Amino acid sequence: MAGHLSAQSLPSYYDDYVSAKKAEVEAVTSEQSDGFIFLSDTHIKPGASIINYAPGLINSILEGVSLPKVIWGGDAVPAYTDEVEKSWDLHKEMFMAIDPETDILLTHGNHDLTARISKDVKEGYSLSKAATAKRFKAVTSKKAVYNAADKNSLYFYYDQPEAKIRYIILDVFDELKGTDVYWGVKDGFSEKQFEWVFNEAVLNAPKDYAIFFVMHWTTPFDKAERYKKLNEAMYALANHQDYEGLSFSKRPDLKLLMALGGHRHHDMQVAFNGMWSVITVCDACYTDDSRSPFAEFYSEKRVKESTVQHGFDYVSVNDQHDRISMIRVGIGRNRIFNLKPINITLGSDITLTSDNSLQWVCYDSDAIKYINRKRWSLPSTVVGVTPQGRVFGLKEGEAVVAAIDSEGNQEYFYVTVNE
Numbered sequence: 001m002a003g004h005l006s007a008q009s010l011p012s013y014y015d016d017y018v019s020a021k022k023a024e025v026e027a028v029t030s031e032q033s034d035g036f037i038f039l040s041d042t043h044i045k046p047g048a049s050i051i052n053y054a055p056g057l058i059n060s061i062l063e064g065v066s067l068p069k070v071i072w073g074g075d076a077v078p079a080y081t082d083e084v085e086k087s088w089d090l091h092k093e094m095f096m097a098i099d100p101e102t103d104i105l106l107t108h109g110n111h112d113l114t115a116r117i118s119k120d121v122k123e124g125y126s127l128s129k130a131a132t133a134k135r136f137k138a139v140t141s142k143k144a145v146y147n148a149a150d151k152n153s154l155y156f157y158y159d160q161p162e163a164k165i166r167y168i169i170l171d172v173f174d175e176l177k178g179t180d181v182y183w184g185v186k187d188g189f190s191e192k193q194f195e196w197v198f199n200e201a202v203l204n205a206p207k208d209y210a211i212f213f214v215m216h217w218t219t220p221f222d223k224a225e226r227y228k229k230l231n232e233a234m235y236a237l238a239n240h241q242d243y244e245g246l247s248f249s250k251r252p253d254l255k256l257l258m259a260l261g262g263h264r265h266h267d268m269q270v271a272f273n274g275m276w277s278v279i280t281v282c283d284a285c286y287t288d289d290s291r292s293p294f295a296e297f298y299s300e301k302r303v304k305e306s307t308v309q310h311g312f313d314y315v316s317v318n319d320q321h322d323r324i325s326m327i328r329v330g331i332g333r334n335r336i337f338n339l340k341p342i343n344i345t346l347g348s349d350i351t352l353t354s355d356n357s358l359q360w361v362c363y364d365s366d367a368i369k370y371i372n373r374k375r376w377s378l379p380s381t382v383v384g385v386t387p388q389g390r391v392f393g394l395k396e397g398e399a400v401v402a403a404i405d406s407e408g409n410q411e412y413f414y415v416t417v418n419e
């Protein structure tokens with residue numbers, strides 16, 4: 001049954017796999033400032049014949065890791081179910097099965113907490129904002145700081161002083177169409193949330209902190225008007241430029257690390273306007289992770305009761321705050337992001353080096369909306385890259401260069417070209 005949580009033990013087929021993953025995590029933690037588990041889109045369905053091994057995997061991976069935490073990316077409830085409350089109860093059991101010394105931070109998604117009864121019936125319901133906030137705040141770490149002026153807010157920040165990192169959890173689905181309709185939770189980012197996030201959480205962050213945004217849907221992939229102001233403010237922060245009364249130029253000590261989310265159920269990544277925007281696969285045992293770019297480099301597919309049933313990441317920020325490693329647990333491959341842009345001029349070149357050097361590819365940063373393997377423009381029109389990793393500029397613009405090894409593991413570089 002779903003919700004049969006194996007917190008203390010895992011099937012024997014996980015033995016060698018977990019040992020190997022722990023070794024990978026230990027390798028990055030030796031030079032990290034902070035790290036966390038990020039899993040998203042769990043979509044636990046009551047009554048489904050599948051055992052949830054996520055707590056056991058999380059506890060095993062985080063064993064011995066300092067400052068352990070889990071950031072959940074949202075979407076508890078399946079799109080179609082008449083058991084919204086039971087789905088949430090199974091999530092509570094999952095979170096409670098994680099080691100109590102681990103801080104848990106919850107992100108609000110578009111299926112939290114709302115569902116349509118079935119594909120054949122256009123009926124369903126949504127919990128009120130107050131009911132959802134009560135459930136989320138009962139699980140989220142007490143170290144989270146919410147907007148006191150917004151009683152039912154599901155956005156907050158969480159500080160890790162030892163690492164000088166402030167995690168800001170955004171609610172990019174903060175509209176509610178109504179409680180008597182299915183999928184009543186709607187995409188949006190209120191002015192109240194905007195003002196608190198950037199004036200309080202960002203501009204009042206302690207000196208020399210790095211900012212890490214987490215949201216269910218990484219909005220820079222969405223060019224819709226509803227997210228325009230949020231995206232532009234994040235770009236301005238990344239470049240220390242003032243924006244609509246926000247004096248980011250007065251906080252040159254702040255560094256924007258990344259915007260991270262889920263929602264699309266497959267890996268996506270792009271560097272644009274000075275920042276990385278990244279999406280990861282769903283943890284639910286679905287099959288749409290095959291849409292991830294470069295998924296052709298690995299052959300396995302989702303299978304219940306196997307090491308590729310789940311899909312989540314251990315995210316590690318290095319001690320210089322200029323490199324983020326994402327160690328994949330389950331379906332998919334590891335990804336490394338070099339955060340600092342590499343600037344080259346037209347007519348010049350630079351040779352990149354990576355342990356993942358079997359194949360080099362590149363794509364344009366402005367191909368940003370709903371990117372997946374079938375729609376990516378390869379190669380880039382901004383840069384070219386040789387099989388040896390030599391990158392040369394073709395025209396002004398921004399591009400991503402990726403090194404991929406024989407197993408499908410990827411390392412990403414952000415390249416800008418100027419005249």
